[in-house]
Amino acid sequence: MPINILMPALSPTMEKGNLAKWLKKEGDKVKSGDVIAEIETDKATMEVEAADEGTLAKIIVPEGTQDVPVNDVIAVLAADGEDVKAAGAGAGKAEAPKPTASSFETPAARAPQDEGSAGGKTETPTKPTTNPAPRPEEGAPAPVSKGEATHNGARVFASPLARRLAKDAGIDIARVTGTGPHGRVIARDVEQAKSGGGLRAPAAAPAAGPAIAPAMSDQQIRALYPEGSYEVVPHDGMRRTIAQRLTQSTQTIPHFYLTIDCNLDRLLAAREDINAAAPKDKDGKPAYKLSVNDFIIKAMAIALQRVPDANVSWTEGGMLKHKHSDIGVAVAMPGGLITPIIRSAETQSLSSISAQMKDFAARARARKLKPEEYQGGTTAVSNLGMFGIKDFTAVINPPHATILAVGTGEQRPIVKDGKIEIATMMSVTLSCDHRAVDGALGAELIGAFKTLIENPVMMMV
Template structure:
């Protein structure tokens, strides 16, 4: 009998929540089978088993959160007793470990093992809990639908998306109390308390730490983007007949331009380290994170080697990452090893803003929307389209002059966009 532990699936993860069990007690499990969906501080991830056997017992129900290393289930491997702890199972899981459930000996105080041929009943609380996919639960929250009023048509009565979509348009049952705890305050505000999930909790914790512990400064620049917009239209027209999924956005061009500017100024593509008297960790690879507003909160998937990737490749990668973010399917690898972040609110009509650094990175660029402005060119007043962008930098490793040089290089690339795709 062996224990399946809550694994560490990202460098910032300290605990995980069970989103859904894919196997029930008594089910046969083969090595590589998906056992459980775990909600981490960044995404919902499928976890596989390292070993084959029979799922004997579920120790942590759906919706419960436990610390890394806590036993979440027991697997009967047919040995009849707990095996010696292997080096793999004894070691603390790392962010680079495969997305698989880790196995270790049961603790001394563990309950008695369940017989291999027994098929125990699932915990009563778990049996009474609604069975629905993570996507359905998210859509229900967004639509204000009470899942308890829906009969699931999936296996075992599982509520699937088709069940939600079959509801008449405009019908939205009140949200269950477990989702919205509505209370009326003394001043009559009628407040609704929405508990943080793992992702929102991590966003709040990390950005609070960043804003309170990192000495930052900001620098703003602007660029004429008429030629950049014309180039984007030309690229999209050229690839329209071959692959519409590779359609390039203004943000894709900015990702590439930022990648080139970081290559030219590696001191901005860096992180602070407190080792010794303090160190600047200069990163050889240029991995640009793109801030995405997902249903669960802010996530930052990473476009790797943005200084070397073609714009069309960046466009395809970004679209795939944004799609995964909307469905909470991003992997730990897709969310890790970023060296710089871009946050773009231009599509919401925001002209200018500042962003908080995404630790442990040294800087972040906040991009506003394109605006028509009157400018003087060779004595004549003309209308040009301009974009403002603001760099927030860690002043421990990036000085004002370096930030200005980076922004000047970026502006030059944007105003001479052929250099972005050359």
């Protein structure tokens, strides 16, 4: 029987993706593990491997197609011994596998995962049915199993992650309006429901907050700007995701900010000595070249270990206290930014952090990062010092409870022992989620960071 190949979900929140390139053509033999296509998400371009063997009978979605919904049929695979022409002629008519039985999946997606992990499990029936129940959009009710959430007698389709989040938050999943493929309830819908939005029945009004101005309509744009004085650049997936997450952050997270100045003189001297002593390869190139940002990442990681109550994430069910310091580092890329994560940074050497950041930055700009390399983390660092920015405030990236905004290092007059001296100073601002980190705790964390930056030898022990 022909196998329908579906658009894979490469992350828990992915709803659509761009089919960037087919690496196999119709008539090609396909083996399990072969890389057959490249899918672009809002953050990265990922290679997709075949899970089944056979012959690629028909490509339904051509390469270059944008916004292909998850679980849409993109191609048909003829099984071994099957008539390829017949399979191609009946493209899209074969029964599609369920989400977890997708013909294509990434290596990360094939690894065993619990319901709350990045891959997220989906539900599959143990036995195939010869007459599958109509989908909700076809008008017929789906069969409902015992204990299944329903709304007006119809089954509520929701991802396992959304169900878990709704359960933890005490929200009836049947009341949540789904915005995923075919009305499926996804994690984003539950997060919106937590603030009282997207519910099918009247809910308690959310706490009053600052009004967010809606985007301008075409009519408003034409009234404000003469025709021909501008061009419209459509939003890509990355820009839409950034806008969505930062709007969510500013609307739902009560931010407060703490700024402190750090003396960089000792750090710059230590950096120069370490780089000068770096071993060289056969070509005479040093094995590593540390940046100030490498020291900042390491100092933040150790500071979180010294102030463990600040190494947390807020959830409705309780506070997550993290054992390791997983530091996200904002990297600018065409059209937006991404935050790859240095895992367990408190245990890593400065040279290891430096090497990882160089690799992450190069692959981020080429959109080659894997989801597990930029999802999660316990805090983040955003450094605009290289642009000459003295100080700024950064927006917290959920589920983090803090983010450190780093300004430029510059020579300033300071008072030391009653005398004015010149020192290289750097201003840093810690943004805190007041639900998880109170003022005194945030001050303790940024104070620990300052101590480490001004005494870099303490990072070596």
